[in-house]
Amino acid sequence: MSTESPKNFAGGWGALKSSMKFLKREGFVKGNKALLKMNQQTGFDCPGCAWPDPKKPSKIAEYCENGVKALTYESTHKRASIATFMKHSVTEMNTWDDFKLEDQGRLTEPFVYNPETDKYDAISWDAAFKLIADELKALDNPDEAVFYTSGRTTNEAAFMYQLMIRMYGTNNFPDCSNLCHESSGVGMAETVGIGKGTVQIDDFEEAEAIFVIGQNPGTNHPRMLAELQTAARNGCKIVSFNPLKEAGLLNFLHPQDFGKMLSNTKTKISSHYYQPRIGGDLAAMRGMIKYILEQEEAKGGILDKEFIEKHTSEFPEFEAKVKSENWDFLVKQSGLTKEQIVEAAEIYIKSKATIICWAMGLTQHKHGVANIQEVISLLLLKGNIGRPGAGACPVRGHSNVQGDRTVGITENPTEEFLSNLDKAFNMKSPRKHGYSAVHAIKAMAAGEAKVFFAMGGNFAAATPDTELTFKGLRKCNLTVHVSTHLNRSHVVHGKKALILPCLGRSELDMQNGVRQKVTVEDSMSMVHASSGSNLPASKALLSETAIACGIGKALFPKDLEWDKYVANYDLIRDKMEQVMPAFKGYNEKIKQPGGFHLRNSAAVREWNTSTKKARFISNEVPDLPIDNGRIRLMTVRSHDQYNTTIYDYNDRYRGIKGERMIIFMNKNDISSLGLKEGDKLKLTSHAEDGKKRTAEGFKVVPYDIPEGCSSAYFPETNVLVGIDEMAKKSHTPMSKFIEITVDKM
Numbered sequence: 001m002s003t004e005s006p007k008n009f010a011g012g013w014g015a016l017k018s019s020m021k022f023l024k025r026e027g028f029v030k031g032n033k034a035l036l037k038m039n040q041q042t043g044f045d046c047p048g049c050a051w052p053d054p055k056k057p058s059k060i061a062e063y064c065e066n067g068v069k070a071l072t073y074e075s076t077h078k079r080a081s082i083a084t085f086m087k088h089s090v091t092e093m094n095t096w097d098d099f100k101l102e103d104q105g106r107l108t109e110p111f112v113y114n115p116e117t118d119k120y121d122a123i124s125w126d127a128a129f130k131l132i133a134d135e136l137k138a139l140d141n142p143d144e145a146v147f148y149t150s151g152r153t154t155n156e157a158a159f160m161y162q163l164m165i166r167m168y169g170t171n172n173f174p175d176c177s178n179l180c181h182e183s184s185g186v187g188m189a190e191t192v193g194i195g196k197g198t199v200q201i202d203d204f205e206e207a208e209a210i211f212v213i214g215q216n217p218g219t220n221h222p223r224m225l226a227e228l229q230t231a232a233r234n235g236c237k238i239v240s241f242n243p244l245k246e247a248g249l250l251n252f253l254h255p256q257d258f259g260k261m262l263s264n265t266k267t268k269i270s271s272h273y274y275q276p277r278i279g280g281d282l283a284a285m286r287g288m289i290k291y292i293l294e295q296e297e298a299k300g301g302i303l304d305k306e307f308i309e310k311h312t313s314e315f316p317e318f319e320a321k322v323k324s325e326n327w328d329f330l331v332k333q334s335g336l337t338k339e340q341i342v343e344a345a346e347i348y349i350k351s352k353a354t355i356i357c358w359a360m361g362l363t364q365h366k367h368g369v370a371n372i373q374e375v376i377s378l379l380l381l382k383g384n385i386g387r388p389g390a391g392a393c394p395v396r397g398h399s400n401v402q403g404d405r406t407v408g409i410t411e412n413p414t415e416e417f418l419s420n421l422d423k424a425f426n427m428k429s430p431r432k433h434g435y436s437a438v439h440a441i442k443a444m445a446a447g448e449a450k451v452f453f454a455m456g457g458n459f460a461a462a463t464p465d466t467e468l469t470f471k472g473l474r475k476c477n478l479t480v481h482v483s484t485h486l487n488r489s490h491v492v493h494g495k496k497a498l499i500l501p502c503l504g505r506s507e508l509d510m511q512n513g514v515r516q517k518v519t520v521e522d523s524m525s526m527v528h529a530s531s532g533s534n535l536p537a538s539k540a541l542l543s544e545t546a547i548a549c550g551i552g553k554a555l556f557p558k559d560l561e562w563d564k565y566v567a568n569y570d571l572i573r574d575k576m577e578q579v580m581p582a583f584k585g586y587n588e589k590i591k592q593p594g595g596f597h598l599r600n601s602a603a604v605r606e607w608n609t610s611t612k613k614a615r616f617i618s619n620e621v622p623d624l625p626i627d628n629g630r631i632r633l634m635t636v637r638s639h640d641q642y643n644t645t646i647y648d649y650n651d652r653y654r655g656i657k658g659e660r661m662i663i664f665m666n667k668n669d670i671s672s673l674g675l676k677e678g679d680k681l682k683l684t685s686h687a688e689d690g691k692k693r694t695a696e697g698f699k700v701v702p703y704d705i706p707e708g709c710s711s712a713y714f715p716e717t718n719v720l721v722g723i724d725e726m727a728k729k730s731h732t733p734m735s736k737f738i739e740i741t742v743d744k745m
Contacts, residue, residue, distance in 0.1 A: 406598070423578070
């Protein structure tokens, strides 16, 4: 491992150099050609994050460094073919790290596990579909099967997938939302009546203040930096709350601004940067609200009383709760000074239009839902929902995770959706609440779920309590994964196992000689068409839609004309219109440049809550004591990583090169614990269930993070997250608040 000083800016020549490196490594000509069509209105959507495209995308380069990584990973010349599996047993591949597994390249044909040789053999598509159907039919109850979905899955594939599964008879739909932004959806649904962000991309130009809380856009959503840069240049105050000092929140040098690149002129992003203790954001926001209410009482004219009276409920109770809070308690829990909290509150008070953005730094806590509801309460005080330049902005991860939810990937569907689905397809959907991700793991480990099917993703690596997750997957009668690359979930498998390779987002999807379009929904509810142009990595690949329909046909050959929908995705969208009124005119609307916006009820000040108004919900600020000798750990991505996909071993902005087994710690903690830089540690977590979970071999790296706090990469630290350590109501794993002790090895 080599370490350098962390960078104080994102982008610049380093981003260009990194992009060129990945293009060369995976295939320069093919990758460059495809990049010109990525995020273009007649091209395909980036397979990376869900940040929306600008209204007028650049005709030359509408992508970021991490978009280049995602595309080159998909368009790579490397192949995980039958020759790969003939050379290596599953037992051997299980010893490989996550990078080496996925670096084998694109999967080329369907594979089935052979227990006699401990290797994967080739299998035909028809035989694979029959095996899946036979195993599902053999179960005593449809609820013994679990169907996971990755946020990469397109609307059409997700819709046919959920249709097939509900025809089968279960709502067991754990998905990647359960692991990341579930707290956002639950928190917002209770307070404003919809679990989606209320802003659009144009609002960033009109905002006078943007708060970025618990989010690292420089690595996780790099194209967002262009919006923040424009806002900063317009005089907008950008206020960041993050325990770690992150390069992208400090300064940005846009790699496509050649003039600034030549002069090395960076734009300062955050006008104010606060580093709360891990878990301290709720206390910090409660402190801001307490100060705002005190100033209203002293001076008046701060709150939007007309909005509060007309559009909100429960404000008097909330106001009384906040006023009763003890300042010393809030300051202690936040890890900030009172002066810092007041300074942030003054910025909010003076702003006439404020956006609050957040990501997993707020959601992956026991009080994750309360965090989101505090964000909403802060916005409601000044009527900052439902007007230009203002609103709530949960920044989603994978490119269509929001769209999958919209089209039915949920363990708890509404009665309206199910009734419309039943009418459209003359069927009877199940009504029983299904498993979320955490509950699916428990069910598999207990032997109550016996078939696991994943439409994309890397469930084994993405989930908490790794030991229990592996145990659950291995107890299954059958595990099936629809994938583009080999990953951990393929080598931690059930008694029977299938790998089904699918087309990538950038690849040409031809059905009956006709080029098909798919659709995706971004973080701001824009739905637009995506049509790949690269030749598929193998002639044996099927689209995700064709795979879902192929299984449906094997299960229910007489109940639906499955082949008809594979041949023409327009017919799928016609059916989606019938089920979801918001998609009326679907096939025509996606012909519009940039697609169309799904109506957001909260954005037009319609509140579909229990009170029919936006709600001020009074949550308790948690007391988060840590025993002596213990520290708080939060898991993060490296810069050469997207979700569980590891592109390389570097984390350029944090100064890490050639290593992932590291732990970032405050220099005072390193000293007080008798450690030094470079020491190797064993990490032990202390969950409420009393079970100690350990991870070994993490090297100490001093970093700018509050005392008592630390950070390390996932999936390497997922083993430390107890299965019952999750957010109240949303059941999101507490990956941002793990209580650990460290021991020198």
